[in-house]
Amino acid sequence: MSSSSLKPLEDQIAGHTEEDGGSENIPRFLKSDEGYVFKPVPTTRGGKELEFYKSLDKYDKTLVEFLPKYIRTEIVNNIPYMGIEDLTYGYLEDFANVADIKMGTRTYDNSATEEKIKAEEHKSSKTTTKSLGIRFCGAKLVHPNTGEKTKLSKVWGKQLKHDRIYEDGIKRFFWHPDRSVKENQLIVKSFLNKLERLLTFFENNQQFAFYSSSLLFVYGPTDSNKSKLRDTITLVSDDSNIGISLKMIDFAHVDPLTPPTKDESYIFGLKNLISFFNQLLSEN
Numbered sequence: 001m002s003s004s005s006l007k008p009l010e011d012q013i014a015g016h017t018e019e020d021g022g023s024e025n026i027p028r029f030l031k032s033d034e035g036y037v038f039k040p041v042p043t044t045r046g047g048k049e050l051e052f053y054k055s056l057d058k059y060d061k062t063l064v065e066f067l068p069k070y071i072r073t074e075i076v077n078n079i080p081y082m083g084i085e086d087l088t089y090g091y092l093e094d095f096a097n098v099a100d101i102k103m104g105t106r107t108y109d110n111s112a113t114e115e116k117i118k119a120e121e122h123k124s125s126k127t128t129t130k131s132l133g134i135r136f137c138g139a140k141l142v143h144p145n146t147g148e149k150t151k152l153s154k155v156w157g158k159q160l161k162h163d164r165i166y167e168d169g170i171k172r173f174f175w176h177p178d179r180s181v182k183e184n185q186l187i188v189k190s191f192l193n194k195l196e197r198l199l200t201f202f203e204n205n206q207q208f209a210f211y212s213s214s215l216l217f218v219y220g221p222t223d224s225n226k227s228k229l230r231d232t233i234t235l236v237s238d239d240s241n242i243g244i245s246l247k248m249i250d251f252a253h254v255d256p257l258t259p260p261t262k263d264e265s266y267i268f269g270l271k272n273l274i275s276f277f278n279q280l281l282s283e284n
């Protein structure tokens, strides 16, 4: 495939974007028609993430199930881009709901300078990162009937406080009042099931600390063209075309753990997320 067939990833909802290239002025993500996103590999911290993806086959199978598959690296305008499965692929064009939730109470890795640690801790204490181990980094909501889109930014996610994150973040994104209760329940149960499997991995994992990594939640009506339905999507029931996808993304700050330590920073966030999903089911 030539790099000319790559287009901007319109559905990129967080991370370094055209408007916000960050301190390294990183270009936005690209995507291919074959269902892959191409993430620019920044000079200083991208190598670590690329190495992580390239060694996927060595990891625990439960973990691999939660990672987009890596395919190859492409050079565009002299910049390397790593190709990974597009988690929005297979959904009806423009109808995928997408949320990026940053996991863990700690958002810097072992190589962080004193200054970086201070900045990250300050940000954590001002947001739900510290109190809940979760923070919305962005979301795109699609009205189930009209298709109207609402984009929620990183700034919105930072302003969402502990006492409002359930109503204004979790419930707003995962439980739409214009969808049937049954369909809402099926969506929430399908995500819950995956979150519990992920927790099982984390309870046993003594290999990696996933600092500053995110969970990417995607759901919506799937494309009826079955060739697009790949194993990143789980249909919420046998007789529904609604699918969900949940994978871990952003591994720029993954560090080794020293056994018997666990990634408690991430586990705390995961347990809080699971509680919120249980609350959605028990309240409705």
Ligand SMILES: O=P(O)(O)O[C@@H]1[C@@H](OP(=O)(O)O)[C@H](OP(=O)(O)O)[C@H](O)[C@H](OP(=O)(O)O)[C@H]1OP(=O)(O)O
Binding pocket: 020, 021, 022, 023, 024, 045, 107, 123, 137, 154, 212, 252
């Ligand atoms: O560059 P910026 O201004 O987007 O800063 C990024 C931060 O965004 P913020 O300014 O807090 O909204 C960004 O913060 P969040 O993702 O919003 O927590 C990270 O701290 C990122 O650092 P790293 O790539 O994870 O080491 C930061 O990226 P680097 O500056 O380290 O490239």
Ligand SMILES: Nc1ncnc2c1ncn2[C@@H]1O[C@H](COP(=O)(O)OP(=O)(O)O)[C@@H](O)[C@H]1O
Binding pocket: 011, 012, 013, 014, 015, 016, 029, 037, 039, 068, 084, 085, 086, 087, 088, 098, 100, 138, 214, 216, 249, 250, 251, 252
């Ligand atoms: N595999 C993927 N499939 C679809 N979208 C993705 C994928 N990976 C990342 N994205 C999109 O790009 C955004 C930023 O991704 P991330 O890896 O966190 O970038 P950064 O390292 O710049 O923070 C995500 O919020 C999501 O919208």
